[in-house]
Amino acid sequence: MDWPQALRDRGLRATPQRVTILAELAGRDDHPTAEDLYRALRDRHPTLALSTVYSTLETLEAAGLAHRLSLGEGRDRYDANVRAHAHLVCLGCRRVVDVALAPVAPPPEAERLGYAYAFTSVVHHGLCPACRRAGPTRPD
Amino acid sequence: MDWPQALRDRGLRATPQRVTILAELAGRDDHPTAEDLYRALRDRHPTLALSTVYSTLETLEAAGLAHRLSLGEGRDRYDANVRAHAHLVCLGCRRVVDVALAPVAPPPEAERLGYAYAFTSVVHHGLCPACRRAGPTRPD
DNA sequence: CTGTGTGCAAATGTTTTGCATTCGC
DNA sequence: GCGAATGCAAAACATTTGCACACAG
Numbered sequence: 001m002d003w004p005q006a007l008r009d010r011g012l013r014a015t016p017q018r019v020t021i022l023a024e025l026a027g028r029d030d031h032p033t034a035e036d037l038y039r040a041l042r043d044r045h046p047t048l049a050l051s052t053v054y055s056t057l058e059t060l061e062a063a064g065l066a067h068r069l070s071l072g073e074g075r076d077r078y079d080a081n082v083r084a085h086a087h088l089v090c091l092g093c094r095r096v097v098d099v100a101l102a103p104v105a106p107p108p109e110a111e112r113l114g115y116a117y118a119f120t121s122v123v124h125h126g127l128c129p130a131c132r133r134a135g136p137t138r139p140d
Numbered sequence: 141m142d143w144p145q146a147l148r149d150r151g152l153r154a155t156p157q158r159v160t161i162l163a164e165l166a167g168r169d170d171h172p173t174a175e176d177l178y179r180a181l182r183d184r185h186p187t188l189a190l191s192t193v194y195s196t197l198e199t200l201e202a203a204g205l206a207h208r209l210s211l212g213e214g215r216d217r218y219d220a221n222v223r224a225h226a227h228l229v230c231l232g233c234r235r236v237v238d239v240a241l242a243p244v245a246p247p248p249e250a251e252r253l254g255y256a257y258a259f260t261s262v263v264h265h266g267l268c269p270a271c272r273r274a275g276p277t278r279p280d
Numbered sequence: 281c282t283g284t285g286t287g288c289a290a291a292t293g294t295t296t297t298g299c300a301t302t303c304g305c
Numbered sequence: 306g307c308g309a310a311t312g313c314a315a316a317a318c319a320t321t322t323g324c325a326c327a328c329a330g
Contacts, residue, residue, distance in 0.1 A: 013303090013304055013305075013309070013310070014304075014305095015303080015304070015309095015310060015311080017310080017311070018310090033294090034294085034295080035293095035294080047311085047312070048311090048312085049311065049312040049313065050295095050312095051295085051296075051297085051311085051312070051313080051314095052310075052311055052312070054294090054295060054296075055296090055310080055311085056310090059310095068212060070210050070211060070212030070213075071210060072208060072210030072216060073210075074293070074294070074319085074320075075293080075294055075295085076212065076294090076295090086247060088247055088249060088250060088253075088255065090255070091258060097249065097253070099247035099248075099249040099250070100247055100248060100249065102244075102245060102247070104242075104262070104264075105242060106264060106266070107226060107228055107239035107240055107242070107264055108239075108240060109228060109237065109239040109240065110228060110239070110264065110266055113228075113237070113268070113269070114268070114269035114272070115228065115230070115266035115267060115268055115269070115272075116266050116267040116272055117264065117265075117266040118231060118265045118266045118267065119264075119265050120262060120263065120264045120265065121262075121263050121265070122244070122260060122261075122262055123260065123261050124246060124247055124250065124257065124259075124260045125257075125258045125259050125260070125261070126246070126250055126255035126256050126257040126258045127255060127256040127258070128253070128254070128255055129253070129254035129255070132254070132255075132256055148330095153284065153285070153328090153329055153330075154329080154330095155284095155285060155286080155328080155329070157285080157286070158285090173319090174319080174320080175319080187286085187287070188286090188287085189286065189287040189288065190287095190320090191286085191287070191288080191289095191320085191321075191322085192285080192286055192287070194319090194320065194321075195285080195286085195321090196285090196286095199285095214294090214295075214318070214319070215318080215319055215320085216319085216320090281330100282328105282329105282330095283328105283329100283330100284327105284328090284329085284330100285326105285327085285328080285329090286325105286326085286327070286328090287324105287325095287326085287327095288323105288324095288325100289322100289323090289324100290321105290322085290323085291320105291321080291322070291323095292319105292320080292321070292322085293318100293319090293320085293321095294317105294318085294319085294320100295316105295317085295318080295319100296315105296316080296317070296318090297314100297315085297316070297317085298313105298314090298315085298316090299312105299313095299314100300311105300312095300313100301310100301311080301312085301313105302309105302310080302311070302312095303307105303308105303309090303310080303311090304307105304308100304309085304310090305306105305307095305308100305309100
């Protein structure tokens with residue numbers, strides 16, 4: 001994938017920081033946080049600032065090149081998978097995997113209340129195999 | 141509703157703080173944050189501490205008397221409506237309303253990957269009537 | 281009485297902001 | 306060269322924690 005081009009196509013400047021962050025995010029499927037990305041890129045990019053990671057992620061999200069996930073963990077995760085999909089979160093280890101998104105209808109209230117419906121986000125929860133084994137009794 | 145009893149039924153001490161917080165939360169449908177509740181109760185309950193609101197909300201959630209909503213606003217909201225329902229969030233003003241929850245199936249990946257499926261949360265997004273009028277062009 | 285809950289203050293962790301410097305275009 | 310992006314440090318927030326005192330059961 002030509003990340004510099006993808007950036008310019010949306011009218012964004014293709015700075016090395018943006019390209020690196022976008023490539024790193026797109027290259028992993030573990031839904032990293034800003035800090036995760038920062039730590040992963042520090043070696044290759046010693047002058048990279050954490051605040052640049054934050055502002056870049058905000059920019060990427062606004063440009064539709066990344067999605068932000070707020071799962072109630074105190075920090076946000078990011079996802080370069082921009083195709084429609086749902087998430088499956090482990091209640092034990094908090095791992096997040098992308099899963100298929102079944103078609104969702106807007107709620108009847110949307111029309112009744114006069115909302116312009118936009119989209120729906122779906123987050124499934126469960127216990128992953130490893131956590132099932134680790135602690136069979138764990139509601140969390 | 142007998143809040144002290146509801147608390148004791150779950151094995152919790154019915155302190156005045158808990159009763160007041162639970163009653164306030166149950167009496168509103170705007171999905172307040174911890175700070176919102178704290179500010180609303182301050183007058184009636186001058187010695188109430190914000191940290192008590194936080195710990196009480198955590199306790200109520202663990203007891204199944206409240207739900208926590210993480211909508212990516214930087215702070216969490218709470219909801220005493222414990223019946224299964226979805227949420228509809230306005231992209232403009234961030235207002236949150238409860239809406240009907242259509243039946244959701246666990247994603248096929250849950251079984252395929254060996255997850256013990258638990259539950260799914262559904263958040264719809266749209267523009268409320270007021271925000272549609274205010275700014276017709278506003279992706280957010 | 282006893283142990284749990286509260287209040288207060290300080291700490292923590294994430295995200296944001298201000299500003300001078302750098303660099304893509 | 307110009308204006309947008311970056312890096313760095315400091316600030317702003319939400320939330321958590323430690324601990325002495327208060328109170329529900």
